[in-house]
Amino acid sequence: MALYSTKDFFRLLGTPGFSDGLLKQHFELYAGYVKNANALADELAASSPAKPPTPAWSELKRRFGWEWNGMRLHETYFGNMTKTARPPERDAPLVARIGKDFGSREAWEKDFRGAGSLRGIGWVALTWDPIAHRLFNVWIDEHDRGALAGCPVVLVMDVFEHAYMGDYGTKRAEYIDAFLAAADWEEAARRFDHAQVPVPEITRA
Secondary structure, three states: OOOOOOOOOHHHOOOOOOOHHHHHHHHHHHHHHHHHHHHHHHHHHOOOOOOOOOHHHHHHHHHHHHHHHHHHHHHHHHHOEOOOOEOOOOOOHHHHHHHHHHOOHHHHHHHHHHHHOOOOOEEEEEEEEOOOOEEEEEEEEOOOEOOOOOOOEEEEEEOOHHHOHHHHOOOHHHHHHHHHHHEEHHHHHHHHHHHOOOOOOOOOO
């Protein structure tokens, strides 16, 4: 039995700024990450490391995190997009926090766009540091380098070429415009609110 199942994001078809053809191809690519994460989970469950671990087993172990992050980041990305524009509510705690940590929503957006314009492939994520109580825009290289450990993702944008070149070619700035217009701030606010809930401490018997 598969550990992970592919989520249905076909509700996004018809999103302004994103052709249905590009979205369908992107959904197929995401499904590939789910398939590979399941396959690697099965292979790892059926094997055990030698002493020292073999190169083949080591590569499976390393690859699992890459495929898993590719799966989960795509789910987070599609999950924070909407066909109907949902701007942030002025009195939402997330909006207040963005203003505190970045100076203004405009300053946050400038920083987010700047991160999205970095050369290379990866993701830009607005993340919440629950220890320092601060928001950061971070660049995640490919799927696994640059993510802040233990920091929930509030909003994420895919800047792999497959996310935009079919519609925009090399005009990444226009894609960023389209993404921000389709960003579901209601979902982002929900994620931020959820990140504020303290995790119960584990007590030993």
